[in-house]
Amino acid sequence: MIASMRNVVKRYGDTMALDHLDLNIAEGEILGLLGPNGAGKTTAIRSLIGLISIDSGEIKVFGESQGINNTSIRRNMGLVTQEITVFTELSAIENLRYFGGLYGLKGADLESNVKRVLEFIGLTEHAKKRPSKFSGGMQRRLNIGCALVHRPKLLIMDEPTVGIDPQSRNHILESVKLIAAEGTTVVYTTHYMEEVQAICNRISIMDSGRVIAEGTLDELIGRIHHEDTIRMIAASPSDALTEDIKAVSGVKNVSVSGNNYVIISGADSGNLNRIMEVTIKHGGVVNITADKSNLEDVFLTLTGRKLRDGGEG
Numbered sequence: 001m002i003a004s005m006r007n008v009v010k011r012y013g014d015t016m017a018l019d020h021l022d023l024n025i026a027e028g029e030i031l032g033l034l035g036p037n038g039a040g041k042t043t044a045i046r047s048l049i050g051l052i053s054i055d056s057g058e059i060k061v062f063g064e065s066q067g068i069n070n071t072s073i074r075r076n077m078g079l080v081t082q083e084i085t086v087f088t089e090l091s092a093i094e095n096l097r098y099f100g101g102l103y104g105l106k107g108a109d110l111e112s113n114v115k116r117v118l119e120f121i122g123l124t125e126h127a128k129k130r131p132s133k134f135s136g137g138m139q140r141r142l143n144i145g146c147a148l149v150h151r152p153k154l155l156i157m158d159e160p161t162v163g164i165d166p167q168s169r170n171h172i173l174e175s176v177k178l179i180a181a182e183g184t185t186v187v188y189t190t191h192y193m194e195e196v197q198a199i200c201n202r203i204s205i206m207d208s209g210r211v212i213a214e215g216t217l218d219e220l221i222g223r224i225h226h227e228d229t230i231r232m233i234a235a236s237p238s239d240a241l242t243e244d245i246k247a248v249s250g251v252k253n254v255s256v257s258g259n260n261y262v263i264i265s266g267a268d269s270g271n272l273n274r275i276m277e278v279t280i281k282h283g284g285v286v287n288i289t290a291d292k293s294n295l296e297d298v299f300l301t302l303t304g305r306k307l308r309d310g311g312e313g
Contacts, residue, residue, distance in 0.1 A: 001024050001025060001026055001027070001060075002025055002026065002027040002028075002061070002062065002153065002154055002185050003024075003025040003048060003059075003060065003061040003062070003154060003185075004022075004023065004024050004025065004058075004059070004060050005021050005022060005023040005044065005047070005048065005057065005058075005059050006022055006057055006058045006059075006060075007020045007021075007022065007056070007057040007058065008020070008021040008022075008023075008044075008047060008054050008056070008057030008058070008059060009021075009054065009055045009056045009057055010040075010043055010047060010052070010054050010055055010209075011055055016208075016209055017040050017043040017209055018040050018043055018044060018047065018054070018057075018209045018210070019040075019208060019209035019210045020057070020210060021040065021044060021057070021206075021209060021210050021211065022210070022211060023044065023048075023204060023211055024214075025154070025185060025187060026185070026202070027185055028180065028183065028185055029180070029185060029186075029201045029202055030176060030177070030180050030185075030186045030188055030199055030200045030201050030202075031185075031186070031187050031188065031200065031201070031202050031203070031204060032188050032189075032190070032195075032196035032199075032200035032202070032203040032204070033045075033187055033188065033189045033203075033204050033206065034189070034190075034193075034196060034203060034204070034205045034206065034299060035205065035206035035207055035303075036207060036303050039206040039207050039208065039209070039303075040206055040208070040209040040210070041158075041189050041206055042158065043209075044206070045079075045156055045158055045187070045189070047059060047066075048061070048066065048156065048187075049066075049074065049077060049079055049156060050066050050067055050068050050069075050070055050073060050074055051068070052068065053067070053068050061073045061077070061154065062076060062153065062154075075103055075104065075150070076152055076153045076154065077152050077153070077154045077155070077156065078147035078148055078150070078152035078154070078155040078156065078184075079147055079155075079156045079158070080143060080144050080147045080155070080156065080157040080158060080160045081143070081158055082158050082159045082160075082162055084131070084139050084140070084143050085143060085146070086131050086139065086142050086143055086146055087131075088130060088131050088132045089130065090130065090131075091127065091128045091129060091130055092118070092123050092126055092127050092128070092129060092130075092131065092134075092142050092145075093114060093118065093127040093128060095131070095142060095145075095146055096113075096114040096117055096118065096142075096145055096146060096149050097110060097114055099146040099147075099149055099150075100113055100114060100149040100150055103149070103150035104150075105149070105150055113149050113150065113151065114149060117145045117148055117149050118145070120145070120148070120175070120178075121141040121142065121144060121145040121148075121175070122141060122171070123138065123141060123142060123145070126138065135165075135168070136163055136164045136165070136168070137164045137165055137167070137168025137169075137171070137172075138168075140160060140161065140164050140168060140172060141168070141171070141172065141175075143160070144157075144160060144172065144175065148179070148184075151184075152184060153183075153184065153185065154184070154185045154186075154187070155179060155184050155185070155186050155187070156186075156187045157176065157186060157187065157188045157189065158189050159189055159190055159191065160172060160188075160190075161173075161190065161192065161195065162191075169195075173195060173198055173199050176188065176199050177199055188200060193294075193295050193296050193299070196217075196295065197217060197294075197295055200217075201216070202214065202215065202216055203215065203216070203217060203220060203295070205220075205298070205299060205302055205303070207302065207303045212302055212303070213298070213302055217295060220295065220298045221293050221294065221295065221297075221298060223298065224264075224293050224297060224298055224301050226266065226267050227252065227264055227265065227266060227267055227293060227297070227301065228264075228265050228266070228267050228271070228272075228290050228291075228293075229262065229263070229264060229265075229290065229291045229292075229293055229294075229297045230261075230262075230263040230264075230265055230271065230272055230275060230288065230289070230290050230291075231260070231261070231262055231263075231288070231289050231290075231291060232260075232261040232262075232263065232275065232276075232279065232285060232287065232288040232289075233259055233260055233261070233285070233286040233287045233288070234259050234261055234279055234282070234283070234284075234285060234286065235259070235279075235283045235284035235285065235286050236259075236282055236283025236284065237256065237258065237259040237261070238282060238283075240282060241278070241279060241282040241283075242254055242256055242261075244278045244281075244282065245261070245263060245275055245278055245279070248265075248271055248274050248275060248278060249271075250265050250266035250271050251263060251264070251265050251271060251275075252264045252265060252266065252301070253300060253301060253304060255300055255304075259286070262297075262300060263275060264297065264300060264301050272288065272290050275288070276288055
């Protein structure tokens with residue numbers, strides 16, 4: 001393991017942000033870290049990097065114990081934050097030189113790494129421009145470049161594609177796969193389930209400050225192979241309809257967004273027809289289908305919530 005968190009506890013007053021968290025990160029993998037609002041992902045990341053102290057437990061990175069004063073570990077880590085953290089008064093190349101210098105690079109090594117990263121993030125032709133002149137996607141790519149300039153062994157990417165266009169998102173996702181192929185281990189958090197499915201070798205799902213499930217995509221989906229996912233658009237959604245669906249034998253979870261219902265039910269229970277009958281009594285069905293389970297269904301089954309209910313508080 002390149003990093004691990006064992007029995008980690010972190011409290012903020014009466015709030016338990018990390019509740020005896022166990023998390024393993026294997027060398028060379030892209031680990032997708034998922035969780036609903038308040039699951040503890042951001043606290044876990046800050047603890048892993050050494051930005052905040054923990055109350056108890058143990059964090060090891062590169063075989064060393066992590067802590068807020070361990071600068072030797074941080075020299076080999078990179079962090080891509082949700083927020084754009086580059087300096088708008090500096091050009092792209094000046095930003096890369098600045099962040100490279102913070103990690104101890106200088107002279108020919110610094111210039112070589114800056115040139116390499118500019119090419120990698122596709123900003124060579126824009127090297128002397130300031131980020132304020134960039135599109136959102138270009139700013140995101142520079143943000144990633146600043147975390148890569150020192151060639152980190154472990155890269156943490158905290159929702160790196162927030163608020164950008166699909167083309168820039170695809171560019172970043174392809175870049176993450178290349179980063180991993182070159183030997184950097186990546187921890188990737190996002191509120192876009194399709195990103196995790198596209199790039200991650202392994203997935204850890206957090207809720208209430210701990211990991212509640214982990215494995216490959218196939219392994220996680222296999223955990224709910226005994227369940228069906230019914231997606232329905234109700235003509236007249238209501239609390240009464242929701243309660244009546246929940247009362248159908250074999251129904252395990254009901255998630256509602258507007259007139260869209262996602263219902264987790266026991267496999268081969270015959271509940272598709274029963275749910276349709278119940279809904280007709282409440283005004284009718286616009287559309288209803290039963291799908292094969294996917295990562296969204298796993299997440300909903302385990303946490304009772306959708307991933308994109310919002311960002312973590």
